[in-house]
Each structure stands twice: as structure tokens, then as C-alpha cells.
Amino acid sequence: MSKLDEVLNLAKIKGYFWPAYDVYGGSSGFYVLGPYGVILTNGITSLWRQLFVRPMGFLEIDAPSVTPYKVLKSSGHVDNFKDPMAECSNCHNKYRADNLLSEAGKEISESASPEAMQLALNDDHIRCPNCGFTNWVVKPFMTMFSTNIGPYENSEGFLRPETAQGIFVEFQRLLSLNRGKLPMGVSQAGRGFRNEISPRQSIIRLREFHMLEVELFIDPAAKVSVIRPSEKRLPILHEAILSAGRAEPDHLTLVEALDKGIVKNEWLGMFMQLSLELLCNLGVPVERQRFREKLKGERAHYSAQTFDHEVFIEEVGWLEVAGHAYRTDYDLKSHMKGSGQDMTVSVDLESPISVPKKKVNFRIDALKLRYPESWQGILAGGYRLDENGVLFNGTPIDRDVYTINETVEVVKVRKIIPHVVEPSFGLERLMLACMYFAYQKKDDRIVLSVPGGVIKRVAAVFPLLSKPELTLRAQEVRERLLKAGIDVIYDDSGSIGRRYARVDEAGVPIAITIDHQSLEDGTVTVRNRDTWEQVRKPEDQLVSFMESLSLY
């Protein structure tokens, strides 16, 4: 049994996650997060908040999943998530129809209908790369879930394929909540939906999953003073390495990566550094991590540069757990165009600049007399002003009909469309990576050594024996910890060893045991999940002791 299988098995037995809708035969691509899965993903989410949201004062919102057609039309998703799938009618292999055509040297518009593509493929006798057959059927495959909003027919909507769009469309209000300041970070933890053709490998490819995203809006021209969470070297498999056909990443500091132009944006680099930090905190060794640059053809339609943060898992290979994308001004531009709303931001200039301005004042009566045919066109703005005077359709206009007013305008702001830098995590994959590296065997027993800081403020409380005097006292300790905001798993069944084993598998960092001595002097034993060592502590110091532990 491979390690991954053992981890998945543990997940099944202990109820971290399992396939949903089992009683109806199941539905591929949907999973339930069980009680321990919720504890773990909550822990990961709050760690993400600690690293990616709080320190920079980013905002966090929770926007709807159901998204109107127009929003995703403007964002480009409607067109880009709809793949024309060409199926070979002989071997039934499927390909992107437009890829087949462009490989054969045939140009076809991306917006061509499936029928047109089918016709083009068959008329040109393009062969199936697999079997050589030349009969194609082309159908669109929509990888977004569509739905109707309300009872009306032309109110199509989709389940969001990313949480990001819910942030972009609220940009103006968010900016005013941020009192107009850039950079502005807005985060969102929520569900994303993608109608995958074939979901696979347990929770690695799901149709509904959890995302942790930040959209950082920046002024691309602004000087950046970026927080540097650490000076750990980033393992980067960048374009130059990839196109040279190599697979060994460069190990660069953030400064080096930026200086060499490998990472094109300082914020993007900072997020990569934070991402490395997050994964290290989840217990993934640095040497099992890398940032792989997405090449031009692999990138999403909105991206100017993307690095996938990947984790190496033996049985899977390099697994993408995050995408860090420099989205430029694509998103806001698209929504400005689509909605007709102004999403530009006025940025204060460091020092105001004076711009000399020349204004033409026409003497209307003279203009009408001199140019009876074209005066209306001239006044409508069809003229140009250069050092030689006013030109209309390239011909100088008689100087008698106008005067030039020279003024100086003081400009204090710049109008910009902010650029967006986005770190985006798949929560289920983070959980899997965390579990994979936390999974340990100790004396033939399973211990989920989830690093400190992930499962926080959770403790087990046990009476040493299931005797009333001990169980009652243990319940009191439980109450006390609950009141201090600590989640308690209480258990008095079976033997003490069995109970320790159960919480070890769940990754609960410490177990507190009440024995006879506790009844006499009010002390309890505190057992460490990883070392199984116990220390004796007074009951009333438990909370402060737990807070002092590195586990917390």
C-alpha cells in the first residue's frame, strides 16, 4: 500500500472526507468534508488569513456563487470556458477542435461555431492523431455549471469558476471602503465550481471545491515596498529553464528573481514567498516544493505571468496547490467595458506637473464666412493644432478666423486602471498535502503530526479510568477549556491507550488526562501527540500553558 493510499484510507476511516451522495450511487467529483476535515481545513484557512490577509490589512468579503451571465461574459469566461471538443467517430478520442485546425495550418476564428469547425475539419480531411480516421463530430463543452436565475428564460447564470470575479465587480465600493487607497488587497475564501470532464484522484480534481484567493489591486507604476516574510530561497522552474528542456529549478532569493526579471512583478514575488511560507507551515518540506512558470499557451486567458506552486507527492507527481497570477488590468478593463462603469482610480502625483495648454478660439462669424462648407465640421472638433497653426483635413486654416489662447494646467492626479496580482489556493489540495507530510507511523500506530499552528486550540480531555469520580472531574476540565475558547474532544470509552491512539490519528496536538492525583492536588497530565511525553500541570494553568506551547 502506497503512502498516499494509506493517507486516503485514514481520511476514509476517520472521516476527513468521502465521496458525496453515496446512497444514490454517488456523483463523481463531489466530496463531503467530514468532522476532522472541517477542523483541518478551518485551521489551514486561518493560517492563510494570518499570512495573506491580516498583515497587509487586506479586506475579506464573501460574495455569491451564482453569477449572472453578463459578468462572466465580460470577464471572458463564457468564451474561454467553452471548448469546442472534436470527437473522432472511429476511436472516440477527443481533442480541441481549434487546436486540430491550427496544427493543420488552417486558420479559424476562435468564435467560430462548432458546426463551422466540424465542417472545416471534415472538408479538409484532417486525420485523427490517434487512429488516422477523418470523420469528426464537434460539440461545445462548457466547463462552467450553468443555471437559471429566477423563473425567466433569458436569465442565464453560472456557478462561479473562481471567486475572483465576485471581487472585481465590487471594485468601486471596495475601493471606497479602503478610502480610495492603493494598493488594495481583497480576499475571499469560498467555493468554486468547474464542470471537469473527468474528475479524478480523490479530492485532487473536484467539480466543487474550496478556494482561498486574494486579489491585490496595484498601481503598476507605483514604487513598491513589499513585506518580506522570510529570505528563504524560492525554487523557481522558470520559462528559460523549461524551454531549455530542463527540470531543475533555480533557487533564487526574491530579490534575485526580481532583479533578473524572472518574476515580473514585485508583489507576485512576495506572494510566492508567502506561499512558500504557508506550505512550510503546513509541513511540506522546501525540497518538495517548486514554482513552475506557466508557458504562454498554458496560461489562462487573463494572465500575463503565472507561477503554479507545486508540491511533489510520490504517487501523483508534481501537484498544483496554488496559482500565482499577474492578471494586469485585464479584469477591471473587461468589466469597465462590459458594465459601462468607470473603474479607474485617481492616483496623487508626487509633485504636481504643469502642462502647457493651447486652446483655439474661433471667431465664429469669420469662420462661417471663410468656410461656408466645412465650418460645422471644424467646430465639431475635426481640427488639429500643431506648431504651424490649426489644420483641418491636413490643410492649414486661415489665421484670421481664430486666436490661440495659451494657458498652463496644473495636474495633480493620474487616472489609472489598477493591475491585479492574484495568489489562489485550492483548499482541498492544501489539506491533502498537509496530511500527506503529516502522516507518520509510531510503534505501528498512525500519528497525524500536523504542524503546530494548523490545528489550533484543540485538545482532548480524558479521565484515566472510566470511574465516576474521574469522569466528573474530567467533565469539569472540559467545561473550563471550552469557556476559554478551546475545542475539546472528550472521550471516556475503552482504555486510555486506545483513546490516545484515536486522537493521534485525528491530529489533535495534546491530550489532557485526569487521574487520581488530579483529585488530590488539582494537577493533570498533558501528553504531546508527537513525542508521547507527558508533563504534569496545575489545572488552572492549562490554558496559559497551551498558549505557550510551540504547538499553538
Added chain:
RNA sequence: GCGGGACUGGUCUAGUCUGGUCUAGGACGUCAGCCUCCCAAGCUGGAGAUCCCGGGUUCAAAUCCCGGGUCCCGCACCA
């Protein structure tokens, strides 16, 4: 979607080839009680499976046949 394999209590599995002895056996887990002063111990008792679903063949189906579902592995797909 295609090809291959699999599917029996919560988990792992015996039984399937060669239909009847299966009212489906075991182990682990789980629950209750007893015992137990620290790591899945022991004892007693209990619950838990229309054998993935639907149809067919047969006197008789977990077992054979057909269709479907889900999972795993390859291929393709992953904006």
C-alpha cells in the same frame, strides 16, 4: 469520454471460476457492561450487509448474461 480492472456490515476481506451446503463466514473498528493508575490489553454481550443499482436466465443467483453507477489505472481533457 475511450480502453482495462474492481465493487460483499464503518474498514479489510472469505465465498464468485464450477449457481443450491450462504439464514453470507472472519478480522479490525464500533457500542454496552465488567476489569484496568497511562499508550489500540483482557472478559462478556450487542448492533451492523436487501452481496453497488436495474433487468434477464434458472426450480434456485453474491455467483451466469445484459444495461447503468461509482472507484482505481492508462489515454484524452484540465480554460
